[in-house]
Amino acid sequence: MRAAEIRECGRPPAVAERKPPVPGDGEVLVDVLAAPITPLDLLCATGTSYFGTPATPYVPGVQGVGTAGGRTVWFPSPAGMAPGDGSMAEAAAVPESSLVELPEGADPVQVAALGLSAVAAHMALVWRGELSAGEQVVVLGAGGVVGQAAVQLARTAGARRVIASARSPQARERAARAGADAVVPLDTADVAELARRFADAADGPVDLVLDPLFGAPAAAAARVLRPGGRLVNLGSSADETCPIESSTIRGKSLRLLGYTNNELSAAQRASSVAFIAGEAAAGRLAVAHETAPLEDAAAAWRRQRDGRAEGRIVLTPRPAG
Structure with a gap:
């Protein structure tokens, strides 16, 4: 499969062929439709975050949207924060318990662009605030x-x-x-x-x-x-x-x-993701974003890092449809 790899901390990812991940106990294989380039991805890949220097090479992407078992799902990943690979690939092995099924009509790219940033906004307003x-x-x-x-x-x-x-x-x-x-x-x-x-x-x-x-x-x-x-x-x-x-x-x-998303329980996070996806599907929630094919991951990474993008850039390893 094709995947973006961080081979050296501080440098953009390179796209390469890798063996597809093999799901472990309790995991499922997700075919990735959308993988946002988030501030946390950029920070972890510098090797200077409080999570420490990640082992390289690794596939970045702390969250994504894809399909698994006929469902469209949002999923998190510890990539860059702990050993393992993330969402910026054609497929990812994800614990089934962490999947959040999206409502019918939710756009995978828009949900990926919103993601945990929108969860932070939602929970900081209504729960903490x-x-x-x-x-x-x-x-x-x-x-x-x-x-x-x-x-x-x-x-x-x-x-x-x-x-x-x-x-x-x-x-x-x-x-x-x-x-x-x-x-x-x-x-x-x-x-x-x-x-x-x-x-x-x-x-x-x-x-x-x-x-x-x-x-x-x-x-x-x-x-x-x-x-x-x-x-x-x-x-x-x-x-x-x-x-x-x-x-x-x-x-x-x-x-x-x-406030930090890290304080949320898994159930709180899943509930907020589902709410965010529902608001997006209903046309009440959207943010500025761009899309880029996985092959352009390095250029997209630079544009997001340097503040030259019109909103969040979302990579599309397997475009829907």
Whole structure:
């Protein structure tokens, strides 16, 4: 079979012929239809992640969509985090217990593009963030997959107003297409100026901030939270530290909450994936993405890594149909 291989950490994958995987006890063979190139894939392949340096060669791909036993399924993989191969191949051996069957009408590529990024947005909003109908939400970094999904999922969860923010004009356009009521530019690190922009865009105090950025944007968004408001942090794309004042936290008795998909149980993850796929199949959830054939994995990898892609790139080892 054809597969993408990481042969040397820090370099893009090369496409090669490999023996098809042989399923072990409790595993099934999945014919892969769609394999997204995610930030976690890129990080693990550098050899500098907290998971350590992966043994090479290995097939990357921490998640994918394919067919098994007549079903269309989403599946996870520990590739790059633990020994074993991932989704960027024509076939993958996957524990049957980790498969999530997708609803009829779900587009494999769109579900792959959403994947665990959308799961993070969903669970950070409704589980960790306890979003209630009628609340006002700020989504930071809303041009990325997590942010685009969060804007749409906040709306379907009943948020009365969703304020997005993003750095580049292209990212702000993606946030607007996702359905944000207002989009705030993040083109400065001036916390007071960003806070003013959020306040101008808001209809009164904000109830919940979804934050994959940290840094100055998070500090600014915290200033417009209502007393008892919540900020859920699930990333640090802007900075590893945040200049939030103690008086802001104490003065409003704010709740600062951390989130990671790693905290989810298998059942929670499967339930969220199924929900995400259902929303996508119903036409209520979509994110900007591109497709590329498996043969173009190296070029696609470089474009995703360098930020030159229009959204998430999804490799198609076995295009549907």
